[in-house]
Amino acid sequence: MLMFKLKRAAYVLLASSLLIRSIGELHALAPPTPAEGNLNAETFAQIGKQIKPQLGESRWMEVPWFLDLHEAWQKAAAEGKPLFIYSSGGATGIGDC
Incomplete structure (x- = not known):
């Protein structure tokens, strides 16, 4: 009885892993979605300004x-x-506290 359950569990595991793998391969074959707009020098500079910390956002650096x-x-x-x-796990320059 135990061997039957183990074999059945192995078959179910094998079948589910094959199903998951085939779904992953089908997803890889799908054509990639195009990006929204192109990245050029103008948009790159604009995005760069947006992601840099603004005044007052990094108050911990003023301490x-x-x-x-x-x-x-x-x-x-x-x-x-x-x-x-x-201290963050001893990864500071001053060693363990």
């Missing part, structure tokens, strides 16, 4: 970040403020 942990600790202690440490 005076410290890369030296000791220097940041001294400034925070002098101003009586807490220290905020941001």
Whole structure:
């Protein structure tokens, strides 16, 4: 009984994978859809202006970040403020925090 179920599951898996593959090949044979308009120097410059960060969009770049942990600790202690440490998996230049 168990062998029958395993064989049936294998056949169903094989049939479904063949069906999915044939659908993928049919999609690959379809002609590509044309792009909306052509990319030339004028439209390239216009799109470039649109995707660049505008004034005020990257406010985090205006924050005076410290890369030296000791220097940041001294400034925070002098101003009586807490220290905020941001690290992304040790991939920063200052090592693991």
